[in-house]
Amino acid sequence: MTTHERPQAAELTTSFVTSDDGTQIAFHTIGHGPGIVLLHGSMETARNHLAMAQELADAFTVHLPDRRGRGQSGPYGDGYSVQKEVEDLDAVLRETGAHYVFGVSASGVAVLQAARVLPRIHKVAVYEPALILEDIPQLTGWVDRFDREMAEGKVAAGLVTSMLGLRLGPPIMNVMPRGLLTWLTGLLMKSEDKNAKPGDATMRTLAPTLHYEGVLLAEMAGTADIFADVQAEVLLLGGSKGLPFLKPALSRLEKTIPNVQRVEFPGLDHGASADVSKANTAGRPEVVAAELRRFFTSAAATGTR
Template structure:
């Protein structure tokens, strides 16, 4: 399989944080914003599928890869500034976002000028009133004492990502399973790989983003951009009601649900996405490409 040829660049966000990105392809610019426990390189297969007709920018959201750290007041506002910096250097009026990155892209379509088309895969926008912040204190304590596996278990339940069979398992067993998974990934990782252990601290920021945007569905009635809203029938169950609501409130929205696809289906296989399949990425990319080409 051919791998996309990526060049590197850096842009400075409004607060001075450096945001690194990869770039590939030719044609109108598209910015791809990755999701939780991912980095810029998590969507190289998607970028490759778009690169024959679009110039694809793959930024590392702050705290990942070559980008600067998350600032103490990290939240949606900081993410919007970082994304705006990349959109500006790219000259892009199109963006694709996944999970928390998808939530940021949709908020950007609401508040930033210039975005005309956005494609979203399972954006992490949920109902108001759910306990989105309650788990963060425990998560932070576990990270601070080096218990990364325990923190990841905490976040899994905090984000309501745990399937039913895991909810009845002892927490200690889940922690040991997670530790073994991270150790295996570290042994197999290449020299430039960004591992789960390295990415784990950024989960706090994802929790803040989900909490800040929870219950804001009515705000998106003012979005002028065309929206392609994507998800999978085996995706995160807690995010499906949000897609159903967004489909109703967004003025210019087309929704597609892929049969059998899960939350990681738009991302490269490996790491935290062991069930990923290249053919799923290609199917999603084909829909995204067709959607973006309507404006070309």
């Protein structure tokens, strides 16, 4: 628990801004102070980081965008790439005047790319950015099968394909029959659908977004060295129980980015920054928020590795 007083969720406001290609991007705001933009990861919307926003809102104005294709933001449109993510973030930064940004997993890669080209970003924190050092077929080649299954309406099968391809589940998933995994996933989806309130983001509604996360992962594979020109201060975060295939990139980035700090949280996994839920029982947003508070309030570093 932190000693500062949390604001209530009722203080959250919603605004919209137009990205370069005309797409409307929704963002939710809470708190008072210097601006921080918190970008959510895969199979999430802005509301998956409300707890962390509330932890920070006594000292910062926290902005929570719905990345395109999710929540209240507009659709992906044609020609999706990391550049679209950068343009969306830039629109929010210009509208809010914020200079600090946090990203996790897929959005972590987009945030790092944005820090290369947007001088308005002064500090960046990323939690296990979805960056791989080379284009590994297992990690990037699952999208074709996923697309076929989704086109056939086999959402549970598609989710299993993405989980196996991205190695998101426990090791036992690799030896379980795919049919059993699909059946179990279908049961979880049905249970979630039954209990969902109108407008809730569910596995079923978020599943199509995984195609675009796969596109982003493949586009950015093997690009770690380009981040040598990032001028912003960067905080690299991860958990000791995080995704193993992302740890090599964290180590490379630590050596590549000029002004960088790195922190590993003992016992935390890939979903640590997000709200606690049935799908994310190990979330510890208050722990990650405490480190963000330290980083975003600290004086400018002189260049650490």
